Amino acid sequence: MSAPRSEAGLDTLYTAHLAEQQRRTEHALARGGFDALVIASGIEKFAFLDDRPYVFQTNPHFKLWAPLIQHPDSWLVIRPGHKPRLIYCQPEDYWHVPPAAPSGFWVDHFELIVVRKPADALPHLRLPGRLAIVGEADAALEGVVPNNPPEVLNPLHYARAVKTPYELLRMREASALGAKAHLASQRAFREGLSEAQIHRAYLEAVGHAERELPYSNIVALNAHAAVLHYQYQDVAAPAQSLSLLVDAGAQSCGYASDITRTTGNGDPHFQALIDAMDASQRRLVDRVRAGTDYRDIHLASHREVAGILRQLGIVKMDEEAMLAQRVTSTFLPHGIGHLLGLQVHDIGGFMAGEDGGTLPKPDGHPYLRLTRELQAGMVVTIEPGLYFIPMLLDQLRATPAAASVDWSLVKHLSAFGGVRIEDDVACNAEGAPENLTRDAFDALS
Structure with missing residues (x-):
C-alpha cells in the first residue's frame, strides 16, 4: 500500500484521523464523567544545578492530535461538539529559535490561539465543568493541574494501539527514513569505521539531528552486540570488524520506526546464523494476524531459536527438552517485541480492556512488552535475537544442559556478539500483515 503524496490526500487522512480521535475522546470523557480533555505538550526541563536543558519530549497525547514535537508550553483542549483548541506558545526569544508561525496541512483543523508566554494560556484553559488534564505534574499552571484520571486515560490508551490510516502513513515514512540510514550504516561498517563514525553516517543518511531520533541508537560492533541495550559508541575502530548490530529508527511527525539489522564480515558460521535468524524472523512476522495472541508469537520465537540452535549444532539437544529446561532463554532473554507508534x-x-487491568506475561518470560490479542491496525515489532551473553552462558554451564553445548562453537560465535533482526509490522483485518520495514528496504533496492 503506497502512501498518498498529494496535500489533498494527506488532508483527507488527517481529517479522518482527527474525527476518530474526537470520537475516542468523547467516549472516554463520557465513561469518566468529564466535560473536557486538556492536554499539556510539556515543559523544558533542566539538569540539576545547571541551566542546560534536557532534550524536550512531547507528551504523546499532544502529538496524537497535532504534528508538533518541539513545542513546549503549548496546550490542547478537546470538548464534545467543538473544534479542537490549540494554544500555541511562540515566545519572543533571542537566546533560542522560537517555534515558527503555525503553518501547514494541520492548521485549519484547530481553533488556534498563539500566546507569547506560558501563563498567557491560562484564560483559554479555565473552562466550566469537570476537566481531565493530561500531562506531567510540572506542566501545571495556576489552577490547571494535571490529574491524569485513569477512567479517561485507560480507554484512550487501549484504543491508541489501533492506528488510523494517517498514522500508518507517518509510520511508513519513518520506516523509509530508517531503512535508508541502515543501509548507510552497513556501508560504513564495510569500510571498517568505528561505532561513533557509523552512528554519524546513520544520522547523515536519516536526516535527523541526534535529538530528533525516536530513541538513542544502538550501534554495536563485535562482542558489543551481546549487550542488548548497548549504550556507548567507541570512537576508535576495532582491530577487526567482525559484526555490526544497529538498532535504530527514525520519526515522521512524531511517529517512530524501530529497526534492527545485523551484518557480518563473511564468516560462514556467523553468516549461517544470520541467515537462519532472518528466515525465522520472516516466519514470525507472518503470524501477525488479527485474533492472534501476541504471547503465542513470543513463545513461537523460542521454538524457532531452539530449532536454530539444534540445526547449527550449537546445542545438540531435542528442541522440546531445550524449551523445558529453558535453554533458549540463555540465547533469547528478551521479548519478541512491542507496540509501536507515538512512543x-x-x-x-x-491492558486487558478499556477499563484497565493487566494481561499476564507467560511464566518464565518477564521481559515481554505486549500480551494483547492483535487487532487490525495495530503496529508491532517482531525482533527475535540469538546472543552469546557471557553472564548467561556462565549460568548455562552450571546446568545439566551444558553437556549438550558445543562450547568451541559458542566461543567462536561469541566474538560476533549475536544477531537481532527487527521489523515493524502492521496487522491487517484479513490476510498477510504489512511489513513496513521490508517494504521500505525493497523500495531502496
Missing part, C-alpha cells in the same frame, strides 16, 4: 514502546501493551 517506541507504545503504551497499553498489557
Whole structure:
C-alpha cells in the first residue's frame, strides 16, 4: 500500500484521523464523567544545578492530535461538539529559535490561539465543568493541574494501539527514513569505521539531528552486540570488524520506526546464523494476524531459536527438552517485541480492556512488552535475537544442559556478539500483515 503524496490526500487522512480521535475522546470523557480533555505538550526541563536543558519530549497525547514535537508550553483542549483548541506558545526569544508561525496541512483543523508566554494560556484553559488534564505534574499552571484520571486515560490508551490510516502513513515514512540510514550504516561498517563514525553516517543518511531520533541508537560492533541495550559508541575502530548490530529508527511527525539489522564480515558460521535468524524472523512476522495472541508469537520465537540452535549444532539437544529446561532463554532473554507508534514502546501493551487491568506475561518470560490479542491496525515489532551473553552462558554451564553445548562453537560465535533482526509490522483485518520495514528496504533496492 503506497502512501498518498498529494496535500489533498494527506488532508483527507488527517481529517479522518482527527474525527476518530474526537470520537475516542468523547467516549472516554463520557465513561469518566468529564466535560473536557486538556492536554499539556510539556515543559523544558533542566539538569540539576545547571541551566542546560534536557532534550524536550512531547507528551504523546499532544502529538496524537497535532504534528508538533518541539513545542513546549503549548496546550490542547478537546470538548464534545467543538473544534479542537490549540494554544500555541511562540515566545519572543533571542537566546533560542522560537517555534515558527503555525503553518501547514494541520492548521485549519484547530481553533488556534498563539500566546507569547506560558501563563498567557491560562484564560483559554479555565473552562466550566469537570476537566481531565493530561500531562506531567510540572506542566501545571495556576489552577490547571494535571490529574491524569485513569477512567479517561485507560480507554484512550487501549484504543491508541489501533492506528488510523494517517498514522500508518507517518509510520511508513519513518520506516523509509530508517531503512535508508541502515543501509548507510552497513556501508560504513564495510569500510571498517568505528561505532561513533557509523552512528554519524546513520544520522547523515536519516536526516535527523541526534535529538530528533525516536530513541538513542544502538550501534554495536563485535562482542558489543551481546549487550542488548548497548549504550556507548567507541570512537576508535576495532582491530577487526567482525559484526555490526544497529538498532535504530527514525520519526515522521512524531511517529517512530524501530529497526534492527545485523551484518557480518563473511564468516560462514556467523553468516549461517544470520541467515537462519532472518528466515525465522520472516516466519514470525507472518503470524501477525488479527485474533492472534501476541504471547503465542513470543513463545513461537523460542521454538524457532531452539530449532536454530539444534540445526547449527550449537546445542545438540531435542528442541522440546531445550524449551523445558529453558535453554533458549540463555540465547533469547528478551521479548519478541512491542507496540509501536507515538512512543517506541507504545503504551497499553498489557491492558486487558478499556477499563484497565493487566494481561499476564507467560511464566518464565518477564521481559515481554505486549500480551494483547492483535487487532487490525495495530503496529508491532517482531525482533527475535540469538546472543552469546557471557553472564548467561556462565549460568548455562552450571546446568545439566551444558553437556549438550558445543562450547568451541559458542566461543567462536561469541566474538560476533549475536544477531537481532527487527521489523515493524502492521496487522491487517484479513490476510498477510504489512511489513513496513521490508517494504521500505525493497523500495531502496
